[in-house]
Amino acid sequence: MITAIIRNKENTLVLDLPHSIYDIYEKLRSIGIVQPLKQIPLTDNEDEDIGVKLFSDNDFGNHLLLTLSEDNSLADANLLTYIVQNASEDIKEALEQDILYDQYGSMNEVVAAVRQMTQDAGPIKAVFFCPLVGNIDEGDGDMFTVGDSYLADSVDEIADALNRYTANDENDMATYYNKDDGVSEKLTSAVWSVELHGGRLFGRIDCSLKEALTAEETEALRDWLIGQCSDGLCEGFEQQPIDTMDGELFVSFWNSGDDYAMMTESEFDEYRKQNEMRMGGMQI
Numbered sequence: 001m002i003t004a005i006i007r008n009k010e011n012t013l014v015l016d017l018p019h020s021i022y023d024i025y026e027k028l029r030s031i032g033i034v035q036p037l038k039q040i041p042l043t044d045n046e047d048e049d050i051g052v053k054l055f056s057d058n059d060f061g062n063h064l065l066l067t068l069s070e071d072n073s074l075a076d077a078n079l080l081t082y083i084v085q086n087a088s089e090d091i092k093e094a095l096e097q098d099i100l101y102d103q104y105g106s107m108n109e110v111v112a113a114v115r116q117m118t119q120d121a122g123p124i125k126a127v128f129f130c131p132l133v134g135n136i137d138e139g140d141g142d143m144f145t146v147g148d149s150y151l152a153d154s155v156d157e158i159a160d161a162l163n164r165y166t167a168n169d170e171n172d173m174a175t176y177y178n179k180d181d182g183v184s185e186k187l188t189s190a191v192w193s194v195e196l197h198g199g200r201l202f203g204r205i206d207c208s209l210k211e212a213l214t215a216e217e218t219e220a221l222r223d224w225l226i227g228q229c230s231d232g233l234c235e236g237f238e239q240q241p242i243d244t245m246d247g248e249l250f251v252s253f254w255n256s257g258d259d260y261a262m263m264t265e266s267e268f269d270e271y272r273k274q275n276e277m278r279m280g281g282m283q284i
Contacts, residue, residue: 001016001017001018001056001060001061001064001081001084001085002016002017002054002055002056002061002064002065002077002081003015003016003017003054003055003056003057004016004017004052004053004054004074004077005052005053005054005055006028006031006033006040006050006051006052006074007044007050007051007052007053008031008032008033008049008050009032009049011031011032012031013027013028013030013031015027017077017078017081017082018078018079018081018082018085019078021037021078024037024074024078025037033050035050036075037073037074037075037078038073038075038076039073040052040073040074040075041070041071041072041073041074042054042068042069042070042072042073042074042076042077043070052074054068054077059100060096060099060100063099063100063102064080064081064084064099064110066102067080067099067104067105067106067107067109067110068080068107069106072107076107079107079111079170080107080110080111082170083110083111083114083170084099084110084114086170086171087114087117087118088118088121088172088188090118090121090188090210091114091117091118091121094117095113095114095117098113115172115189118172118174118188118189118208119172119188119189119191119206119208120208121188121189121208121210122186122187122188122189122207122208122209122210123208123209123210124186124208124209124210124211124212125206125207125208125209126206126207126209126213126218126221126264126265127204127205127206127207127264127265128204128205128207128222128225128262128263128264128265128268129195129202129203129204129205129262129263129265129268129271130202130203130205130225130226130229130253130254130260130261130262130263131202131203131255131259131260131261132151132194132201132202132203132251132252132253133145133251133252133255134146134150134151134154134249134250134251134252135249135250135252136244136246136247136248136249136250137241137247137248137250138246138247139247139248143250146249148199148200148201149199151200151201151251152196152199152200152201154201154242154244154249155194155196155201157242157243157244157249158194158201158242158249158251159193159194161237161240161242161251162192162193162194162237162251165236165237165240166191166192166233166237169233172188172189172190172191173189173190173191173192173228173233174187174188174189174190174207174208176228176232177190177224179220179224181217181220182213182214182216182217182220183213183217183220183221183224185210186209186210186211186213186217187207187208187209187221188208188209188210189206189207189208190205190206190207190208190225190228191205191206191207192204192205192233192234192253193205193206197272202268203229203234203253205225207221218264222262222264225262226254226262229253229254229262230254234252234253234254237251237253238250238251238252238253
């Protein structure tokens, strides 16, 4: 797709992208480069020891190169080519046409388009909700749990942290669904976010599907989402500190309490109604 010629003084390395990150680091060390890929810009100035040139021997690669600039890094180039090469077959033809007709002005536009097209490839939507738990570390190692209002007041910070964390993964979470069942054939995208309802912040997972799920498949998807919230995606996120005035906030999409549930949209609506009745008409 794209080839990188990487120079370190008199030493030269030729790499086809995309390439395994670990293999790239090993090959870079062979020519004396130890910098992280994010710190290697796509420039080739004669007065600098390290330089990178990108080229392609086909039209598609040359048009894709137009979305990269000197502001991007070798890590960006590798990520971009990986995302495009591994795009779902459902969107690949349309994506390639858009790239050939220069519909994207930057790498970020390509990445955003792939994510959106992947979600849109599943016309059926299934939304799930779950409660969130927040804990504050005041700096002494002791943690205390914050209330719902604290999480609600921190919605922007939590949403930004989650977006940054999930942006690090070049794959849509649906690609990690590893059960050989009907869900794997129907699920095209799964996106985690947070959403306020009244004075309480909830986790929200938007799933895009090619076809509607059966009751059995809905339960299989629910179980997988819970697994991602407890041991997968969200286990990593809950270890990411979010700076607040009171210390570092850690947010979990899962807890071991009896009140934890992964709710479908209809179940969540019923949950809100029941809580509204208990709270005397206050909306959740």
